[in-house]
Amino acid sequence: MIRRWLPFIAGAGIVIWVTALVMLALTAEGPQRFGELYLAILLINVAGMVALLVLIGGRLADFVRDWRRHVPGSRLRGRTLLMFGGLAIAPLLMVFTFSVLFLTRGIDGWFHAEVRQGLTDALGLSRAALDLRMREYLDRTLGMADRLAAESGAGLYFALDEELRNSDAEELIVASAGGQTVAYIRAGIQHALPAALPADLLLQLRQGRPHVSLQPAPGGGYQVRAATQVLSVAGTHSPLVLIATYPVPQRLSDLAGTVQQAYQQYGQLSYLREPLKAAFVLTLSLVLLMALLAAVYGALYFSERLVRPVQDLIAGTRAVAKGDFDTRLLRPSHDEIGFLVTSFNDMTKKLARAREEAERSQAAVEAERAALAVILARLTSGVLSLEPDLRVRVANQAAGVILGVDFKGAAGRPLAEIAAGHPLLAELHAVLQRHLAAGESEWREQVTLRADAGRRELVCACTSLPGDAGAQGLVLVFDEVTQLLQAQRQAAWGEVARRLAHEIRNPLTPIQLSAERMRRKLMRGLGAPEAELLERSTHTIVQQVEAMKQMVAAFTEYAKAPEMHISELDLSALVRQVADLYHAQDPRVAFGLSLDLKASLLEADPGRIRQLLNNLLTNSLEALDGHQNPVIMIETRRLGDRVALAVTDNGPGFQDGLLEQAFDPYVTSKPKGTGLGLAIVRRIVEEHGGTVEVDNAPEGGARVRILLPATAREARRAEGRREKA
Known part of the structure; x- marks a missing residue:
C-alpha cells in the first residue's frame, strides 16, 4: 500500500524542498523578511523531513528485509549504499560546518565596534547639520518677529507676505497666546487654514522661551518649525506668537533619514544578534538535515537502481544453473550494464539451442543405447564393458546368467568388489588381471572356471575400446561352451560305447554257452573235489559274463538315442512309487519326501523320468552302503514354469577331485x-x-x-536350443 504512494510522496518532498530553498533565499533581503518567513520555512522543512523519512523508511525496510533473507545483491547494495551515503554526507557536513562558521563570524562582523562608532558618528554628524540649520532658522524667525512688532491689521498680513517672499519659509503664522490665528500665509497656497497649534508649543511660548524643532513634512522629508513671541504689535494688548515653518533640503533630509534608519536597524540587529545566529543555524541545520535525508534516500534509490540489474543477472544465472535456459532479462539501459544483460540473453539463447541439440543427441544416443541393450539382452554371449580402471560400465543379462552374478546396480562399481562374493567372476577377474599385467589388452582364450556347482568352460575374447586419448576401456565377450564340450564328449563316448557293446556282445554268448556245456559234460566223469572246482569255475565264468552283459546293456543304453514319448506325468506319485520300491528292497534306508502339490503334474517321458530316479536312488543306496542311519531326501518344488527336483543323501558325498567330472562317462569312485x-x-x-x-x-x-520344464513346449524349445548349440 505504501509502495504505491511512494512516487507521490517523493514528488511532494521535492516540491517542499525547493520551496524551502526559495524561501530561505528570500530571507537574505533582511531581518524583517526573515522574521516574516521563519515560521513558514520551519514548517516546510518539517513537512519535507517527514516526507523524506517516510520514503527512507519504506526503502530501508525493503533493504533490511532483503538483507535478512540473503536476497542476491543485497550485500552489494549495502556496500553501494555506504559508498553513496559517504560520498554525499561527508561533503554536506563539511559545507554545513564551514557555512555555520562563516555565518556566525559574518553576523559577529556586523557588530564590530568600528561599525557601531561609524553609525554613531554619522548620526551625530547628521544631527549637527540639522541643529545648525535649525539655529539658523530660529535666528531668522527672531529677526522676523522684531520686524513684525510694529505692524498691525492689514499691514501685518502684508508684512508677513513680504517676510515670506524674502525668506526660505514655507508657512508663517501669527497667533494669539491661546492659539487663535491672527494672520496666516503659506507659499503657493491661498485661502488655506493652518493646522491647530500644539498646546505644549503655546505653553513654551507663553513662558517666553523660543521653540525650534525638526518635524516630518506632510509630503515626505523633514521641516523645521521655529516659534517665538512677538513682543509688541500695534493695536493689540496681549502678546502674539510667530510660528515659521522652513523646509529642510531634500538631500539633507534623505541623508538624515537614511542614517537614522540605519542606526535603528543596527540597534534592532544588535538586540537580535544571538537569536538571529540561532535562527540562521537552525534553518541551516534543517536544510542540512533535509539534504542529508535526501542524500540517504537518493543513495537508497540509486543503489537499488544500480543493483537491480545485477540482482536480475544473479537470479537469471541461478535459473540457468537450475536448467532454465528460457530465462530472458529486460535491458535496463544502453550502457555497459545493458550490454551485459544483452550478452546474458544471447548466452541463454545459445545455451537453450545447445540444450536442444544435446537433448536430440542424447535421445539419439539413448535410442542407440536402447537398441544396443536389446541386442545385448538377446545375445547368448556374455558381454562386459569395463572402464580403464576395471569399473563396470555395462553388463548384459547373459553375463550374469553365465557367471551367476546379478549385475543390476553394478555400473560404476569395481569389478574386484563385485567378484568378492562370486567365485566364477573372481576367477575370470584373475584371468583378466593376468593379461593386463602382461600388457595384453586384446586376447582370446578358453578359460576353465571351477565352482561348487561344477566346472564351467568359457571361450573369452577381450579387446580395447579406442578413444581420443588412447584406450577408453575394455570389452570382454565370453561364451559358455561347457554343454558343447560335454555334448562332444558324450558323442565320442557314445561312439566308444556303441563299438564296445558291439565288440563285447558277440563273444559273450559263446563264452557263456561253452562254460555251461563244459560243466554239463565234465561233471559226470569227475570226482567230488574236481566236480566242485569245475562248478565254482563255470559259475564264476557265467556270473562275469552276466555282468559283462549288463555292462554292454548300459553301453547300449548310453549310446542309443531313444525316442521320447511325452505325456502328462504325476511326478509326486512316481516319486512315491519309486521310493516305496527301493524302501521295500532295503528297509533300513529312511526316505524323506517333501513334495509340492503344484509340482505334481509334469509333461515328460514317464519311462525316462523313472530311469532317472532309478539311477539317482541306486547311486545314493550304493553311497550309503555300510552307513548306520542311511537317509535319502527327495524334494519337489514349482518355480514359475519349471519344476525342481532334488535328491540328497547323508553319505560321504562327492570327492573333491570327482565333483567337476561327475557327469563324465566312466568316471566313478565305486569299485x-x-x-x-x-x-x-x-x-x-x-x-x-x-x-x-x-x-x-x-x-x-x-x-x-x-530343473525341468513343466510343459512339453518349453522342453522342445530348450531341446532345440541345445541341438543348435
Missing part, C-alpha cells in the same frame, strides 16, 4: 560302478530341456538338483 549313472541322468534331463547340478550338501552328503 563295481560303470560311471554311466549320472551321465545318463544328465542326458535324460537335457532331453527334456532341463538342467542338472551336483554338489555336497552343507550338512554333508551328495545332492543332485534338477
Whole structure:
C-alpha cells in the first residue's frame, strides 16, 4: 500500500524542498523578511523531513528485509549504499560546518565596534547639520518677529507676505497666546487654514522661551518649525506668537533619514544578534538535515537502481544453473550494464539451442543405447564393458546368467568388489588381471572356471575400446561352451560305447554257452573235489559274463538315442512309487519326501523320468552302503514354469577331485560302478530341456538338483536350443 504512494510522496518532498530553498533565499533581503518567513520555512522543512523519512523508511525496510533473507545483491547494495551515503554526507557536513562558521563570524562582523562608532558618528554628524540649520532658522524667525512688532491689521498680513517672499519659509503664522490665528500665509497656497497649534508649543511660548524643532513634512522629508513671541504689535494688548515653518533640503533630509534608519536597524540587529545566529543555524541545520535525508534516500534509490540489474543477472544465472535456459532479462539501459544483460540473453539463447541439440543427441544416443541393450539382452554371449580402471560400465543379462552374478546396480562399481562374493567372476577377474599385467589388452582364450556347482568352460575374447586419448576401456565377450564340450564328449563316448557293446556282445554268448556245456559234460566223469572246482569255475565264468552283459546293456543304453514319448506325468506319485520300491528292497534306508502339490503334474517321458530316479536312488543306496542311519531326501518344488527336483543323501558325498567330472562317462569312485549313472541322468534331463547340478550338501552328503520344464513346449524349445548349440 505504501509502495504505491511512494512516487507521490517523493514528488511532494521535492516540491517542499525547493520551496524551502526559495524561501530561505528570500530571507537574505533582511531581518524583517526573515522574521516574516521563519515560521513558514520551519514548517516546510518539517513537512519535507517527514516526507523524506517516510520514503527512507519504506526503502530501508525493503533493504533490511532483503538483507535478512540473503536476497542476491543485497550485500552489494549495502556496500553501494555506504559508498553513496559517504560520498554525499561527508561533503554536506563539511559545507554545513564551514557555512555555520562563516555565518556566525559574518553576523559577529556586523557588530564590530568600528561599525557601531561609524553609525554613531554619522548620526551625530547628521544631527549637527540639522541643529545648525535649525539655529539658523530660529535666528531668522527672531529677526522676523522684531520686524513684525510694529505692524498691525492689514499691514501685518502684508508684512508677513513680504517676510515670506524674502525668506526660505514655507508657512508663517501669527497667533494669539491661546492659539487663535491672527494672520496666516503659506507659499503657493491661498485661502488655506493652518493646522491647530500644539498646546505644549503655546505653553513654551507663553513662558517666553523660543521653540525650534525638526518635524516630518506632510509630503515626505523633514521641516523645521521655529516659534517665538512677538513682543509688541500695534493695536493689540496681549502678546502674539510667530510660528515659521522652513523646509529642510531634500538631500539633507534623505541623508538624515537614511542614517537614522540605519542606526535603528543596527540597534534592532544588535538586540537580535544571538537569536538571529540561532535562527540562521537552525534553518541551516534543517536544510542540512533535509539534504542529508535526501542524500540517504537518493543513495537508497540509486543503489537499488544500480543493483537491480545485477540482482536480475544473479537470479537469471541461478535459473540457468537450475536448467532454465528460457530465462530472458529486460535491458535496463544502453550502457555497459545493458550490454551485459544483452550478452546474458544471447548466452541463454545459445545455451537453450545447445540444450536442444544435446537433448536430440542424447535421445539419439539413448535410442542407440536402447537398441544396443536389446541386442545385448538377446545375445547368448556374455558381454562386459569395463572402464580403464576395471569399473563396470555395462553388463548384459547373459553375463550374469553365465557367471551367476546379478549385475543390476553394478555400473560404476569395481569389478574386484563385485567378484568378492562370486567365485566364477573372481576367477575370470584373475584371468583378466593376468593379461593386463602382461600388457595384453586384446586376447582370446578358453578359460576353465571351477565352482561348487561344477566346472564351467568359457571361450573369452577381450579387446580395447579406442578413444581420443588412447584406450577408453575394455570389452570382454565370453561364451559358455561347457554343454558343447560335454555334448562332444558324450558323442565320442557314445561312439566308444556303441563299438564296445558291439565288440563285447558277440563273444559273450559263446563264452557263456561253452562254460555251461563244459560243466554239463565234465561233471559226470569227475570226482567230488574236481566236480566242485569245475562248478565254482563255470559259475564264476557265467556270473562275469552276466555282468559283462549288463555292462554292454548300459553301453547300449548310453549310446542309443531313444525316442521320447511325452505325456502328462504325476511326478509326486512316481516319486512315491519309486521310493516305496527301493524302501521295500532295503528297509533300513529312511526316505524323506517333501513334495509340492503344484509340482505334481509334469509333461515328460514317464519311462525316462523313472530311469532317472532309478539311477539317482541306486547311486545314493550304493553311497550309503555300510552307513548306520542311511537317509535319502527327495524334494519337489514349482518355480514359475519349471519344476525342481532334488535328491540328497547323508553319505560321504562327492570327492573333491570327482565333483567337476561327475557327469563324465566312466568316471566313478565305486569299485563295481560303470560311471554311466549320472551321465545318463544328465542326458535324460537335457532331453527334456532341463538342467542338472551336483554338489555336497552343507550338512554333508551328495545332492543332485534338477530343473525341468513343466510343459512339453518349453522342453522342445530348450531341446532345440541345445541341438543348435
